[in-house]
Amino acid sequence: MSGWKEGLERFLATDPRDVGCGETMAVLHLYAELLAAGVDAAERYPGLASHLAACEPCAEDADGLLAAVAGTEEYGQ
Template identity: 50%
Template sequence: MAPPNNWSTLRRLLRTDPCDAGCGETVELLHVFVDLAAIDPAQAARHYPGISAHLRACGSCALDFEGLLAQLHASGCRSPRTRERLNPRPLGS
């Protein structure tokens, strides 16, 4: 049996964007990125270019991002911060 051909994996790794933040940093800041992306996706990409690059390259992290964003949209608010501004808590509560 011939060894598996790893050229496709090697090519994919060599094409990785040098500013890619990687899974660790992306997961750590994903909730912040999602909040910002819900309001302004272009601004999120400008403020967090490494996370944006990683989401284009990593299917697993992109699925997490899409799921969190879908949850925000399903809740009827653009982001938790937006919800707080639209529905402030009464003083003393």
């Protein structure tokens, strides 16, 4: 029963701006490019930022993509 209750509490605590995993994956490359350029990507994509704060798998993907984008910019590629 505790698993059900924890799931419900997590659902009720979800930020209403959260766009979900699908929408996050659709524009994550744009978000990472903005971050790498020093732009406040959360201001431009608040729903995506909200989702990344709540979804560890998507946040890990974002970190990896940002590292890749920053790495290619570092080396001028």
